[in-house]
Amino acid sequence: MIDDILNFLDPYWWLIIGVVKAVIIAVGLLSTVPLLVWLERRLMGRFQVRLGPNRVGPFGLVQPMVDAIKLLFKENIVQKSADKFLFYLAPAIVVFTAIVTFSAIPFGEPFEVGGETIGLWGANLNIGLLFIFAVSSMGIYGIVIAGFSSNNKYSLMGGLRSSAQMISYELTLGLTALCVVIMSGSLNLYDIVKSQSSMPYAIPLFPAFVLFFIAGVAETNRAPFDLPEAEQELVAGFFTEYSGMKFAMFFMGEYVNMITMSALVTVLFLGGWNSYIPGLDIPILVFAFKVFLLLCVFIWLRSTFPRIRYDRLMTFGWKILLPSSLVIMLVYSAVKVYSLSA
Amino acid sequence: MMEFLDQLLSFNLDRETVFGLFEQSIVFIIGMTAILASLGVVLCATPIYSALYLIGNMVCLAMLFLMFNAEFLAAVQVVVYAGAVMILFLFIIALLGAKKEGREFSFQNFMGLSFVGLLFCELLMAMMVGKTRPVEGKVTPEVIQQVGSAKAIGIELFSNHIVPFELASLLLLVAAVGIISLAKFTYKPMRKRTRT
Numbered sequence: 001m002i003d004d005i006l007n008f009l010d011p012y013w014w015l016i017i018g019v020v021k022a023v024i025i026a027v028g029l030l031s032t033v034p035l036l037v038w039l040e041r042r043l044m045g046r047f048q049v050r051l052g053p054n055r056v057g058p059f060g061l062v063q064p065m066v067d068a069i070k071l072l073f074k075e076n077i078v079q080k081s082a083d084k085f086l087f088y089l090a091p092a093i094v095v096f097t098a099i100v101t102f103s104a105i106p107f108g109e110p111f112e113v114g115g116e117t118i119g120l121w122g123a124n125l126n127i128g129l130l131f132i133f134a135v136s137s138m139g140i141y142g143i144v145i146a147g148f149s150s151n152n153k154y155s156l157m158g159g160l161r162s163s164a165q166m167i168s169y170e171l172t173l174g175l176t177a178l179c180v181v182i183m184s185g186s187l188n189l190y191d192i193v194k195s196q197s198s199m200p201y202a203i204p205l206f207p208a209f210v211l212f213f214i215a216g217v218a219e220t221n222r223a224p225f226d227l228p229e230a231e232q233e234l235v236a237g238f239f240t241e242y243s244g245m246k247f248a249m250f251f252m253g254e255y256v257n258m259i260t261m262s263a264l265v266t267v268l269f270l271g272g273w274n275s276y277i278p279g280l281d282i283p284i285l286v287f288a289f290k291v292f293l294l295l296c297v298f299i300w301l302r303s304t305f306p307r308i309r310y311d312r313l314m315t316f317g318w319k320i321l322l323p324s325s326l327v328i329m330l331v332y333s334a335v336k337v338y339s340l341s342a
Numbered sequence: 343m344m345e346f347l348d349q350l351l352s353f354n355l356d357r358e359t360v361f362g363l364f365e366q367s368i369v370f371i372i373g374m375t376a377i378l379a380s381l382g383v384v385l386c387a388t389p390i391y392s393a394l395y396l397i398g399n400m401v402c403l404a405m406l407f408l409m410f411n412a413e414f415l416a417a418v419q420v421v422v423y424a425g426a427v428m429i430l431f432l433f434i435i436a437l438l439g440a441k442k443e444g445r446e447f448s449f450q451n452f453m454g455l456s457f458v459g460l461l462f463c464e465l466l467m468a469m470m471v472g473k474t475r476p477v478e479g480k481v482t483p484e485v486i487q488q489v490g491s492a493k494a495i496g497i498e499l500f501s502n503h504i505v506p507f508e509l510a511s512l513l514l515l516v517a518a519v520g521i522i523s524l525a526k527f528t529y530k531p532m533r534k535r536t537r538t
Binding site for chain 2: 012086125126127130131133134135137138140141144145147148156159160163164167170187
């Protein structure tokens, strides 16, 4: 019976491999989130000259698990004036788009098992970069819908702020990523990593790298750009009315987005799994180390900078970041055309 | 159609038939969802749900593009329409505060009935058309494989269609300048503006 099924599916192994990959990526990402929460709380503690969580388990490692259990068993409050369907839909959109975005990122060379080549990515798309921007732009809907459906003025303000902010910074993100596309000549993320085998793009494209990272921090709604959830003005922004696991899902979405953004910066500018140090090429570990460093920078930024004012945020996005990224893109395309003709 | 039925009845299914049927049914489901979503845009009483149905419709169209190997078009569809245009729609709806309109008939009933009707029509059409013919002429399967890639579209745009492409960009520039001049400058005399 089982042999029959296996024979039947023989030319369609890629379907089974795809399903397994999807499960691994989803479970792996979601189980990294508690670790990242722990890392953030510990590091924030050190930055602010205090200890951080250290009571539950060794180094407080069990703390996020305990928090997760607490959130799972909390009462689920939906206030009467909320739009029930949209209220439940919003956190699902946020988590779903966050995980799907990561699925297009390659994090290692493909290897062979039993005659099948298995790539270390969810999907190696020809238009990988565009796909990531497309899906992550769908993630904004989760936040806007959450803000709208809660029927609360703070939530609505948070949702509107976040949509305006993300639209503005997406332009810079796209334009600076375009520099990498121009230099490598491909939208495929695997090819982009391959073209950096001698030098990461962070060195020749340094201004683009800096702008991309700033826009990336704004795009993931992290401090100092966390205007959508500014505690002092908006209680908690778009998820003011959420409780229990739905509240936790917004956090999951934010942290998965952080991981995806770090991985994207690694792939586009830091050379992916290329270690550049002979004798030190374990692709996945090199990739994970770079992502870990960038995550630490995210946390460092959060504990160092105060939140910037909303109008300054918009001015910064439209009058400084956007023109400078346009200029950078023009300069690099001129360089590319010159090098092609020479 | 009849062949499929015969095979189904005699349990004489090979792989290609099963997976071909699987793929066809996915295309069918996506298409139906797109149609229902577009019906929802027109028939829904709440503006915000209308906007959401429109987003659903656009995402379904992008998925259809994906099913036919047009990856680039699918991504552009999502980035431009579902990602950028519709978020502004939602923005405006959320800002203005959407009121629910009174409805004369049950929306759910209509959707259910229209789904059944469409399904029936589709089945009838499938019976009428019979076997589909393979693609011939300029559009060979190899060309179709190439169509989706960004490179093919770029080469086509910047060689055969360079003049319309540049003219379209000029049009967009005019629109942008027009909007800035409408929003930025008021055409009142200086004195009146200071009085208010």
